[in-house]
């Protein structure tokens with residue numbers, strides 16, 4: 049065992065050295081050819097190697113090629129740095145290696161606390177058993193929508209687990225135009241089909257438009273199609289917008305529809321005073337998805353789905369074979385609430401992250417990052433060469449680079465090219481998207497160590513990268 053002891057100490061050292069070095073290195077750079085070859089093309093080894101030797105490879109070939117999300121100037125997509133507490137418990141968690149399908153052991157029991165804490169942080173009601181950790185929001189959404197489908201088909205006097213959707217009346221789903229793609233994936237996977245999926249237009253702040261939702265629902269009712277589920281976003285990827293949750297809840301209630309909220313990225317925004325009013329109505333959802341591996345910084349993977357009523361998911365998924373029967377706990381096993389059987393010990397990472405920060409620390413993180421987003425929005429608004437495209441409600445800022453000298457076509461081409469050019473320069477990492485069909489830039493702030501100075505670097509990097517990508521300069525720079 050002493051081999052393992054030594055190697056584990058060394059593993060802890062290289063992990064800590066890596067974390068300390070991250071802010072000083074480039075945010076990201078392309079993987080050079082020899083390491084790319086090593087990472088993708090290694091032959092299957094015929095014989096093994098000592099543990100300690102493996103760590104040399106990890107140090108020299110793996111850790112030098114990060115995605116970038118550990119760095120305070122990573123503003124791409126929605127990817128946070130790992131919480132220190134989450135890193136700390138990775139090895140002990142693997143050492144215990146439980147299956148959190150259920151049973152009487154620390155892994156399954158601690159998940160009860162982790163899920164309850166998440167619900168409490170965002171102010172969602174939590175009857176015991178009404179939620180579970182998942183691989184991410186995509187899987188959490190499948191579980192939520194499957195549960196909603198089960199209820200809707202049951203109301204038609206059928207059991208979807210027996211009949212599938214055969215024989216049931218069409219069920220219309222309403223997804224906001226700015227909703228995440230995982231909603232549509234879940235709808236397709238569950239056999240609900242695009243034919244009865246309505247895209248609800250958004251207003252000028254990119255929030256679901258309740259008037260449009262009402263209009264779509266009455267058109268479906270007139271056509272004899274049953275409105276079944278409405279999804280809203282509490283923090284979209286593109287702009288961080290929060291849909292008018294309370295109004296959507298009223299509409300869902302009036303029509304007996306399932307109300308689902310995708311708070312994967314943004315639900316924690318409710319902790320910041322400036323954002324809180326936007327979240328009114330969050331507590332009224334039938335199902336709420338939160339991704340602890342986003343804003344909270346729990347190391348990947350970790351999503352969570354919460355329900356108002358634990359009977360829903362259990363009735364949808366519970367299928368207990370004889371060799372797993374266990375009546376020692378009324379709540380049953382987690383594996384009865386979703387499709388996964390053997391389940392990893394995600395709860396230890398959630399528990400450690402929240403226990404380390406406390407509610408106060410999580411609130412400070414959310415307040416600081418939303419505050420920085422507001423600052424960045426102000427900087428952009430007051431700069432002559434940038435356009436702010438949406439209010440910064442949570443911690444995402446959507447904007448466009450628009451130097452006075454360029455026409456619309458050139459601005460479009462430039463904004464499409466800027467993210468990759470900024471990324472290649474290595475001083476900041478930015479990704480793009482499209483709003484109303486046009487290319488835009490977006491910065492998502494999730495890192496506890498990001499500063500106002502980093503925001504200035506980001507804007508300067510965009511200007512410099514734009515200079516490199518302008519058509520006249522491109523060939524010259526590449527050749528040089």
Ligand SMILES: *Cc1c(COP(=O)(O)O)cnc(C)c1O
Nearest residue numbers: 126184185186228230285312313
């Ligand atoms: C990340 C994200 C998702 C998808 O979650 P995964 O954890 O990647 O499966 C869904 N919705 C929003 C708003 C997200 O940010």
